[in-house]
Amino acid sequence: MSDLDNLHDWLLLHFARVNAKQLPQITSYFGSISQAMAASQASWQSSQLLTPKQLERLFDPGNDVLISEAVTWSHQPEQTILTLEDASYPELLKRISDPPILLYVRGDVSLLSEPQLAIVGSRNASKQGRLTAMDFAQYLASVGLTITSGLASGIDKAAHDGALQAEASNSDGMQGTTVAVVATGLDRVYPAANRELARQIAQNGALVSEYPLGTKPMAHFFPQRNRIISGLSVGTLVVEAALKSGSLITARTAVEQDREVFAVPGSINNPQAKGCHQLIRQGAKLVESGQDILEELSAILQLSLNAPSNAQEAPYNEKNKEEEPGNLLRYIEFDPIGLDELAVLSKLPVSDIQSQLLMLELDGRIEALSAGRWRRLT
CATH class of the missing domain: 1.10.10.10 (Winged helix-like DNA-binding domain superfamily/Winged helix DNA-binding domain)
Structure with a gap:
């Protein structure tokens, strides 16, 4: 089977919203992904492996247009679609309980397999919080870590900016690297105010999404994408987070994925620090500098680097x-x-x-x- 045929099959599964937990059942029943995708609708109905809605999506006549658009997109420079079976699919992400079966990537795909630290926090961060996130990101990127976040306003943006301002342990002007995991299709930028930042990230890092092209920002997509941010990373640092912040979801997924969680303490009078304080009470490591993080991750980084x-x-x-x-x-x-x-x-x-x-x-x-x-x- 050609690579194009293979991608065609995976895109069909992707558009049907088949998840990684269903794949072993599908391959066990049909023999392989290719045999499954060659099977009739009646065979799929008999298998009872998909929900009625998934089955409807799998055989939607409109899929041909969507597949053509996705394949054309992936043939553009620095644009790639990774399937779960690709050698370039990041190993750390593959280890989580529910990895995306397909990733759209714009930028340097190899960065997804490099050591990454996630930095997340409040969209409504204080000036001090943004400066703190930027300082951590700049330092950690300067010593070779890739900084991963979600392209949101506030702490996310500060983390990406800090990484891009780093000189990645060199004196020849080479920038630090950063990965942005987004909750839209990669043909969109949300929020629109970060369009220029997204362009810089594509040039000096990578933009990543599990969502099809054309996907608009929906509230329930953001918590779902947070598992990818933590799943790509050896650890997650939370800088300013309210008690109901989405950043706490990222911290929780990091714990579930057996990854390290770090939190920056703040003033007891700052509501944006309460989430970090809660994480510290629950066992997250209190950190005051990038060096604190490097010391905690030294064994992991030595293994990976x-x-x-x-x-x-x-x-x-x-x-x-x-x-x-x-x-x-x-x-x-x-x-x-x-x-x-x-x-x-x-x-x-x-x-x-x-x-x-x-x-x-x-x-x-x-x-x-x-x-x-x-x-x-x-």
């Missing part, structure tokens, strides 16, 4: 580790050094340099300075 290529490789001592070809520590002295010099000396890709710098900083072996420079501590 610094996993050895050969799991059976024999252990070696610190001296041998430092002298190993390609290890950045051998090029970093007590005098500050920048990314450009490290790239020339090590001859490593920038992405590898950024990963090693983050690990060395987490280990307390180097210190990040201003203007994308580092110096040795040990």
Whole structure:
């Protein structure tokens, strides 16, 4: 079967609103997705695997037009449709109990599989809250994490802005990266005031949606998309949230997905801090700086950023580790050094340099300075 035929089948399931929990039953009954999609309507009715509404959608004659539009969209530069079986589908998201069976992506698909931290919070955030979110995002993006949020006003926007203002552990003007998970089709931007921000994110990150093109913002879509924000991320940071904030839904889905939850404390007189205080009482980690988050996530990040290529490789001592070809520590002295010099000396890709710098900083072996420079501590 061609890739186009495969995408056609997945789009049909997508438009019928089949969920990931139904897929094993479908493949078990019909043998495969392709065989299922070749089956007659009578066979589907006999299977009783879909609700009447899903069955009606699956055989809707209008699907051909929708599929054609989606395929045409996916053939445009930097626009991709990922199915649950694609190799590029992010592994962390695949592990949640109800992953989207299909994702529309505009931008860099590979970022979805990179270590991400979700930053969420109130749409009606205070000035201090927005500044806090921006500071956290800028710092964490500067050490190599991708910042993920929901493109909403307030804390979400501040998080995206902060990530884009970071220089991603380098001195050559390269921006930090950010992912926006939206609750509309990717041919729309909501709120419209964030249209320019969405354009910047598409250029320096990725826009993601599980909703078909043309989908308008509906209130019940936003809580549903929050599971994707937390599902893509190794942890979720909540900055300002009222007690009934949607950000608490994201925190709850993070807990259900066995991901870390962090919260920034605020004034007891600030109603936008009450949600964060509730999270802290329930076990979320109180954080005051980006470094607090890095320390909590250090083991997870070391696994994801610094996993050895050969799991059976024999252990070696610190001296041998430092002298190993390609290890950045051998090029970093007590005098500050920048990314450009490290790239020339090590001859490593920038992405590898950024990963090693983050690990060395987490280990307390180097210190990040201003203007994308580092110096040795040990």
